[in-house]
Amino acid sequence: MQPTRALTASERQRQLEQLLAAKEVVVACGPGGVGKTTVAAAVAATAAARLGGRVLVVTVDPARRLADALGLSGLGNAATRVPAEAFREAGTSPKGELYAAMVDMSESWDSLVRRHAPDERTAGQILANPLYRNISGRFAQGHDYIAMERLYELHEAGDYDLLVVDTPPSSNALDLLDAPSRMTEFFSSRLLRWLTVPYRSRLVNLASRPFYQVADRVLGSQLLQDLADFFILFQTMRDGFVSRAEAVNRLLGDVRTTFMLVTTLEAVPAREAREMAQALASRHLHLGLLVCNKVLPPDLSDPAVATVADALGSSADDLAASLPPELRGRERAALVASVLSEVAESFSNFRLVANREAELRSELALTHEVTATVGYQPGNVTDLGALLRIGGTIWGDAASTPVPSPAPGHRDEATTGKTPRQAAPSRQAGTSRQSSTSRQTGRSHGHR
Amino acid sequence: MIGLLERRLLFVTGKGGVGKTTVAAALGLLASEQGLRTLVCEAEPKGDLGFAYECGPTPFHGRQVAKNLTAMSMDTEASLREYLHHVAKVPVMGRIGPVARAFDFVATAAPGIKEILTVGKVCYEVREGHYDLVIMDAAATGHVVGQLAAPTGINELVRVGLVRHQTEWMLDILRDPTQTGVVLVTTPEEMPVSEAIDLADRLAAETPVHLACLVANRVLPELFGTAEEAAFDRLAAAAGVGWLADRLHAGEDEVSSVMAAARLAVTIRRDGSAHLERLRRCVAGEAPLLYVPYLFSRAYGMRAIRQVARSLGEEL
Numbered sequence: 001m002q003p004t005r006a007l008t009a010s011e012r013q014r015q016l017e018q019l020l021a022a023k024e025v026v027v028a029c030g031p032g033g034v035g036k037t038t039v040a041a042a043v044a045a046t047a048a049a050r051l052g053g054r055v056l057v058v059t060v061d062p063a064r065r066l067a068d069a070l071g072l073s074g075l076g077n078a079a080t081r082v083p084a085e086a087f088r089e090a091g092t093s094p095k096g097e098l099y100a101a102m103v104d105m106s107e108s109w110d111s112l113v114r115r116h117a118p119d120e121r122t123a124g125q126i127l128a129n130p131l132y133r134n135i136s137g138r139f140a141q142g143h144d145y146i147a148m149e150r151l152y153e154l155h156e157a158g159d160y161d162l163l164v165v166d167t168p169p170s171s172n173a174l175d176l177l178d179a180p181s182r183m184t185e186f187f188s189s190r191l192l193r194w195l196t197v198p199y200r201s202r203l204v205n206l207a208s209r210p211f212y213q214v215a216d217r218v219l220g221s222q223l224l225q226d227l228a229d230f231f232i233l234f235q236t237m238r239d240g241f242v243s244r245a246e247a248v249n250r251l252l253g254d255v256r257t258t259f260m261l262v263t264t265l266e267a268v269p270a271r272e273a274r275e276m277a278q279a280l281a282s283r284h285l286h287l288g289l290l291v292c293n294k295v296l297p298p299d300l301s302d303p304a305v306a307t308v309a310d311a312l313g314s315s316a317d318d319l320a321a322s323l324p325p326e327l328r329g330r331e332r333a334a335l336v337a338s339v340l341s342e343v344a345e346s347f348s349n350f351r352l353v354a355n356r357e358a359e360l361r362s363e364l365a366l367t368h369e370v371t372a373t374v375g376y377q378p379g380n381v382t383d384l385g386a387l388l389r390i391g392g393t394i395w396g397d398a399a400s401t402p403v404p405s406p407a408p409g410h411r412d413e414a415t416t417g418k419t420p421r422q423a424a425p426s427r428q429a430g431t432s433r434q435s436s437t438s439r440q441t442g443r444s445h446g447h448r
Numbered sequence: 449m450i451g452l453l454e455r456r457l458l459f460v461t462g463k464g465g466v467g468k469t470t471v472a473a474a475l476g477l478l479a480s481e482q483g484l485r486t487l488v489c490e491a492e493p494k495g496d497l498g499f500a501y502e503c504g505p506t507p508f509h510g511r512q513v514a515k516n517l518t519a520m521s522m523d524t525e526a527s528l529r530e531y532l533h534h535v536a537k538v539p540v541m542g543r544i545g546p547v548a549r550a551f552d553f554v555a556t557a558a559p560g561i562k563e564i565l566t567v568g569k570v571c572y573e574v575r576e577g578h579y580d581l582v583i584m585d586a587a588a589t590g591h592v593v594g595q596l597a598a599p600t601g602i603n604e605l606v607r608v609g610l611v612r613h614q615t616e617w618m619l620d621i622l623r624d625p626t627q628t629g630v631v632l633v634t635t636p637e638e639m640p641v642s643e644a645i646d647l648a649d650r651l652a653a654e655t656p657v658h659l660a661c662l663v664a665n666r667v668l669p670e671l672f673g674t675a676e677e678a679a680f681d682r683l684a685a686a687a688g689v690g691w692l693a694d695r696l697h698a699g700e701d702e703v704s705s706v707m708a709a710a711r712l713a714v715t716i717r718r719d720g721s722a723h724l725e726r727l728r729r730c731v732a733g734e735a736p737l738l739y740v741p742y743l744f745s746r747a748y749g750m751r752a753i754r755q756v757a758r759s760l761g762e763e764l
Binding site for chain 1: 463464465466469496499588639640669671672675676678679680682683687688691692695696698699702703705706707708709710712713715716719744745748
């Protein structure tokens with residue numbers, strides 16, 4: 001069912017399994033809001049189920065339901081095993097073991113400080129400094145660094161055969177790649193040394209005088225003193241941090257590491273994904289897998305299907321008028337005709353989107369080794385079964401059913417017992433006029 | 449209640465990927481078309497705003513996009529320079545390059561400095577009256593609270609100095625709901641809605657800025673009502689597909705693909721409605737919820753911005 005340059009399902013599966021057999025670390029990266037976390041979890045779960053071994057997924061900020069699906073509720077940094085029972089409930093007997101861990105940012109920073117500080121007293125002073133919380137939260141792409149640092153630590157420990165790490169939503173996806181280098185730069189910079197020269201002697205330092213004149217007026221000297229105190233403490237950790245950041249950097253470039261680029265096929269995320277792929281290439285990092293998520297089914301860009309949809313729309317009235325009674329039910333012909341026209345119009349709307357997606361995918365396809373496509377998942381990912389189904393699609397299982405009709409239970413939940421139309425979002429009172437552009441943009445909202 | 453565009457300063461935020469920049473750009477266009485001198489400012493200079501307006505890079509000093517419409521990207525170093533020059537009147541202009549770099553370094557560590565330079569710039573534009581409306585394409589949900597809370601927080605850290613002095617007038621602008629508001633953007637999906645609900649709470653608890661409105665972006669059209677759906681179910685079942693294929697001289701596979709596509713449209717729409725319902729239950733009492741329909745025809749660029757602007761115009 002893959003429209004462009006399709007690998008057969010077994011070819012894709014072979015390539016993917018080769019990749020995962022050769023690699024120990026998979027770093028999921030990509031723009032925000034594309035479903036990275038879910039895809040990372042799905043790949044890890046499926047690898048555990050099909051390939052065996054001990055697989056760990058490290059996730060940064062999962063939706064509560066996904067956390068529940070992985071048994072992660074309320075846990076910090078500790079890895080927990082997803083019980084084999086959960087796999088059996090999902091209808092598989094896993095070959096390996098799946099573990100899941102969250103990255104707790106402040107816990108991770110605290111343990112870094114404890115590790116790298118020269119002694120306990122200094123560690124205590126750093127942790128107690130009012131500027132520390134703030135700094136650990138944000139400087140040098142702190143979140144990105146911590147995710148990479150955790151990955152390194154877990155890889156070093158050697159307890160797992162495969163690590164799949166999700167990455168935090170950065171304002172710029174490339175920050176992730178630069179985070180360890182920035183950490184090194186931060187500690188090596190002249191500025192840090194400058195700031196940590198005792199405050200008094202700085203006042204007579206000609207080179208820095210203009211800066212302090214400005215800073216004093218703008219910020220006040222007290223803040224500068226606080227900062228200097230903090231940086232003096234922080235610098236005691238320099239050697240530990242720098243060598244660690246370099247090691248993290250080496251791991252990212254190691255032959256055992258591959259990147260999995262996740263994106264949707266919308267214009268802006270796809271553009272960001274393309275930049276990310278280029279950045280990986282220019283840094284000689286291995287991009288092993290591209291996952292296009294939330295993609296519309298390929299039928300939508302099949303011209304033969306489109307012809308049928310058009311015919312359905314143009315002969316809607318005739319079809320409705322000649323509909324045999326057992327198909328028409330109690331409905332009026334006009335209503336049936338409008339249903340058929342809606343079906344045709346909706347098809348042509350979604351066809352546009354699907355075609356655009358296909359084009360963006362072929363552009364992206366030039367930059368990677370294995371492409372996998374995941375369709376829209378109805379409802380939410382609420383259990384391991386759903387993760388394994390997504391994983392199955394990535395593995396290239398032939399029978400991916402993109403459009404299961406929603407289960408009756410789900411429908412009831414979505415509509416809280418009312419009809420679907422009533423549950424549709426309605427506007428604020430007093431603003432419910434018909435939209436004049438609604439035909440053009442598709443019908444707008446279900447308040448009518 | 450005061451109209452959205454009658455305010456002076458709007459911060460547009462939401463989870464990454466929901467279309468913050470699109471909504472900010474569309475609000476800017478709408479305002480400029482109503483004759484308001486409008487500035488749209490991208491807080492994170494990623495180039496998304498220039499991409500949306502198809503106008504190329506949007507520098508700190510601004511680029512004219514259309515009549516009454518200027519676009520710019522934040523640059524904290526340039527903002528500092530402007531601040532020192534115009535406000536602080538610090539007499540070290542010759543050395544400002546390295547000073548600004550050093551300052552940038554300190555600002556990375558010191559809480560709220562970068563944020564205050566960002567928020568300060570747009571507040572400054574409001575105060576100086578260069579524009580009738582300033583719209584900030586602000587940080588995503590993860591960082592926007594830090595951005596908006598900076599002027600309050602800075603008072604605790606900076607006890608003397610010009611920055612402290614400057615926060616007072618900024619706070620006057622920020623906490624006045626008739627002047628300043630947050631536009632919280634989401635899509636009808638699980639995580640964006642959850643983050644929007646959390647953020648609405650945090651904005652109220654931790655920042656001086658009031659929620660002005662919610663925008664549900666990319667809302668799909670509703671295909672069927674109940675009676676239509678019953679008719680559709682019969683047509684999409686095996687007997688219906690067979691009959692239609694026969695009448696259209698088409699393959700049953702093609703007809704069921706068409707039906708499956710309609711089913712998918714209904715499913716996506718219904719999943720989204722459930723999430724928006726949750727949003728309305730949790731937040732919508734506090735601020736109006738505007739709908740922007742999903743754009744099938746164009747995903748980005750000036751044409752898309754125009755369509756979103758028109759939808760927002762009809763909703764306002």
